Amino acid sequence: MNWISDWALPKVKAIFGGTREVPDNLWHKCPSCEQMIFHRDLERNLHVCTHCGHHMRISANARVKATLDEGWSRIELPKAPADPLRFRDQRRYGDRLKEAQQKNAMDDAVLVAQGSIEGRKAVVAAFEFAFMGGSMGAGVGEALVTAAKLAVLQDAPLIVFTASGGARMQEGTVSLMQMPRTVIATRMVKEAGLPFIVVMCDPTTGGVTASFAMLGDIHIAEPGALIGFAGARVIEQTVREKLPEGFQRAEYLLQHGILDMVVKRHDMRETLARVISLLREPMPLTAPTPDLPALPAPDAVAETPRPA
Numbered sequence: 001m002n003w004i005s006d007w008a009l010p011k012v013k014a015i016f017g018g019t020r021e022v023p024d025n026l027w028h029k030c031p032s033c034e035q036m037i038f039h040r041d042l043e044r045n046l047h048v049c050t051h052c053g054h055h056m057r058i059s060a061n062a063r064v065k066a067t068l069d070e071g072w073s074r075i076e077l078p079k080a081p082a083d084p085l086r087f088r089d090q091r092r093y094g095d096r097l098k099e100a101q102q103k104n105a106m107d108d109a110v111l112v113a114q115g116s117i118e119g120r121k122a123v124v125a126a127f128e129f130a131f132m133g134g135s136m137g138a139g140v141g142e143a144l145v146t147a148a149k150l151a152v153l154q155d156a157p158l159i160v161f162t163a164s165g166g167a168r169m170q171e172g173t174v175s176l177m178q179m180p181r182t183v184i185a186t187r188m189v190k191e192a193g194l195p196f197i198v199v200m201c202d203p204t205t206g207g208v209t210a211s212f213a214m215l216g217d218i219h220i221a222e223p224g225a226l227i228g229f230a231g232a233r234v235i236e237q238t239v240r241e242k243l244p245e246g247f248q249r250a251e252y253l254l255q256h257g258i259l260d261m262v263v264k265r266h267d268m269r270e271t272l273a274r275v276i277s278l279l280r281e282p283m284p285l286t287a288p289t290p291d292l293p294a295l296p297a298p299d300a301v302a303e304t305p306r307p308a
Contacts, residue, residue, distance in 0.1 A: 060111040060126035072115025080139035093170040108139030112147045118273035121156035127163040134164035137171045141178030148185035157195040166206015179211035195279045219259045221250035
């Protein structure tokens with residue numbers, strides 16, 4: 001068999017150009033139905049499984065691109081203090097933060113953009129779950145405050161896509177203080193008479209759910225999104241009861257009045273445009289009643305004297 005390896009294989013490789021490197025990310029496995037999907041088909045379908053319709057997580061940039069019309073612009077956000085507590089566990093928090101920034105090309109876990117949705121002005125803030133689990137630290141709080149101020153300045157509705165594991169514990173109390181800070185930001189938008197719309201994506205948990213995410217004028221969620229504060233196991237251990245099937249999922253919350261609607265990703269842009277139109281554009285007045293011909297005056301009727 002030496003002639004095959006020593007003579008035949010080198011000849012074949014010389015003819016066909018040798019071994020070609022094949023990228024390892026051409027196919028993606030659906031976490032729900034476990035079917036393999038070609039990466040281009042998955043991108044064209046907005047990262048929704050073509051077999052079972054499972055909504056996979058997407059980047060903040062892809063979400064903004066799928067929501068806003070062409071020509072949208074990304075907003076430069078103020079710099080937040082990095083590693084205010086000089087926290088360290090197995091690694092320094094500053095090193096983790098720099099790694100996440102380089103990997104996602106973002107300063108923190110929220111991207112803010114301005115543009116329009118089917119011609120209607122809007123300011124969008126989208127969480128990036130790949131950035132340290134979309135955790136909310138000082139940078140995220142600064143981004144949401146900036147988005148709220150921009151919405152008031154532009155006289156445009158504020159739309160926030162949430163995908164977060166909660167507060168960023170590496171920043172301690174600084175992270176927890178972003179909860180009331182983001183609540184104040186939502187009040188700025190509402191006091192200006194502008195719509196505040198929250199779109200909850202998978203997952204939306206912890207301090208994000210416990211603060212601004214539940215204060216929207218309209219609450220929308222993607223199908224199957226996990227939404228809650230504490231995890232299911234923690235709740236079961238606390239109440240010592242078995243939770244119902246589908247607990248903390250978008251469909252369950254819709255049935256129990258927590259959400260206004262559950263919208264598929266392909267229909268999200270159209271739905272947001274319709275909601276903005278209903279909340280911002282005045283309804284047309286009822287058509288005036290056509291003039292009718294004047295009726296003749298009724299004949300005078302003599303009053304009958306009452307008996308004494």
